[in-house]
Amino acid sequence: MEGWHGWDEYAAYYDWENAQTVGRRDLAFWSAFARGATTGQVAGDGPILELGCGTGRVALPLARDGARVVGIDRSAPMLERARKRVKRARLQSLVQLVRGDIRHLPFPDKSFPLVMAPYGILQSLLVERDLTRTLAAVSRVLTRKGTFGLELVPDLPAWEEYSRRVSLRGKRGPTGKSITLVESVIQDRARKITRFEQEFVEGRGKSAVRRKFGLAFRTLTVPQMVRRLEKAGLTVSAVLGDYEGGPWDLGAEVWIILARRG
Numbered sequence: 001m002e003g004w005h006g007w008d009e010y011a012a013y014y015d016w017e018n019a020q021t022v023g024r025r026d027l028a029f030w031s032a033f034a035r036g037a038t039t040g041q042v043a044g045d046g047p048i049l050e051l052g053c054g055t056g057r058v059a060l061p062l063a064r065d066g067a068r069v070v071g072i073d074r075s076a077p078m079l080e081r082a083r084k085r086v087k088r089a090r091l092q093s094l095v096q097l098v099r100g101d102i103r104h105l106p107f108p109d110k111s112f113p114l115v116m117a118p119y120g121i122l123q124s125l126l127v128e129r130d131l132t133r134t135l136a137a138v139s140r141v142l143t144r145k146g147t148f149g150l151e152l153v154p155d156l157p158a159w160e161e162y163s164r165r166v167s168l169r170g171k172r173g174p175t176g177k178s179i180t181l182v183e184s185v186i187q188d189r190a191r192k193i194t195r196f197e198q199e200f201v202e203g204r205g206k207s208a209v210r211r212k213f214g215l216a217f218r219t220l221t222v223p224q225m226v227r228r229l230e231k232a233g234l235t236v237s238a239v240l241g242d243y244e245g246g247p248w249d250l251g252a253e254v255w256i257i258l259a260r261r262g
Contacts, residue, residue: 001195001216003124004074007054009213011077013200015055016174017181022119026151027061029243029256030118033149034067046143049112051102051134052121056082056095063094070112072098072105103133105141113146120153122225123217126193135232142261148234150225152255156194157219159185164199177203192219222248222255234259 034048046068053059053071055078062069063086073079079097086095100106103125115138125131138148163184173179184197195216202209226236236259241252248255 001126001214003126003130003216003218006198006213006215007075007124008077009211010198010215011055011075011081012174012211013179013181014078015057015081016170016179017168018057020168020170024061026118026243026254027058029245030058030116030149031062031065031067033116034062034065034069034114046111046113047096049105049107049115049141051115051117051138052124053082053097054078056085056097058116058118059095060085060089060091063091064089066094068094068096070096070098070107072100072102074099074101103130103137105137107141109140110143110146111141113143115142115146115148117148117150119151120217122150123153123156123220124215126191126216126218131228132232135228135234139232139234139261142234144262146261147237148229148259148261150257150259152220152222152225152257153217154253154255156217157187157189157192159187159194161185161187173200173202175202175209177209193217194219222257225257229257229259234261 047070048067050059050069050071053073059069059071076099079099082097086092122131125134142148164182166180167183168181170179180201182199182201186195193216195214197214199210199212222239229236236257238258239248240246240256241248242254
C-alpha cells in the first residue's frame with residue numbers, strides 16, 4: 001500500500017468526516033500564516049502553495065481572506081470537488097488547482113514565498129525517499145528566505161488497534177441519506193505506519209450503499225522532521241504546540257514546524 005491509495009475513494013466522504021473531527025479549528029492559524037502573522041513574511045506578489053489541497057478545506061478560507069493560493073493534489077476526485085467549491089464561491093481568480101505529485105512539484109524554482117502542508121499531509125508519504133524528494137522539491141520552489149509551514153498529527157502511534165468499530169454516525173451524509181463509518185485500525189509498529197480500513201455505509205437495510213477503502217499514515221516526530229528539513233537545506237525558525245502560536249512540547253496536541261529556506 002502506498003500513501004496515495006484510498007484518497008480517490010475518500011473524496012466523497014472527506015468533507016463530511018472532517019467537519020466532525022478537525023472541523024475549522026486550524027483555519028485561523030493557516031490564515032495568519034498566509035498574512036505573515038506567524039512568519040514575519042507576507043506573500044506579496046507571489047501565491048501560496050498548498051501541498052495536498054484535497055477538496056479545498058484550507059485553500060478556500062484563505063482565498064476568502066484575499067490570499068492567492070495554488071493547490072496541488074494527486075487525486076482527481078478530490079480536485080473535482082475543490083473546483084466545484086471554488087466556482088460556487090466565485091474564487092477562480094484567487095485559487096488555482098493543479099493535479100500533480102508533491103514529490104515532483106511542477107513549478108519553476110523560487111516560485112513561492114510561502115508553502116504549507118496542513119494536517120499531516122506529509123505523513124501520507126510512507127517511505128523515506130518520498131519524503132526526501134518532497135522536501136527537496138519544497139526547498140527548490142521556495143523563494144529566498146521563503147517559509148515552509150507543516151503540521152504533523154502527533155497521536156497516530158497512540159491509536160489502539162480495533163476491528164470494525166462504529167466511529168461516526170450522521171442523520172444526513174453527503175448524498176442526503178443516513179451514514180455510518182465502520183472503521184478498523186491496524187498498527188505496523190516495525191514500519192511506524194498506522195492503517196485505517198474504512199467502510200462508509202449510506203442508508204439502511206438492503207438498499208444501503210457500502211464503500212470500502214484504506215488509508216495509511218507514517219509516524220514522524222518533531223525531532224525527526226527537523227533533521228529532515230535541515231538536510232533539505234531548510235532552517236527551522238519555530239516549533240509550535242497549538243494553533244495560537246504557543247510553544248511545543250512532547251505533550252502538545254498540535255505539532256507545527258515553520259522553516260525557512262537558506
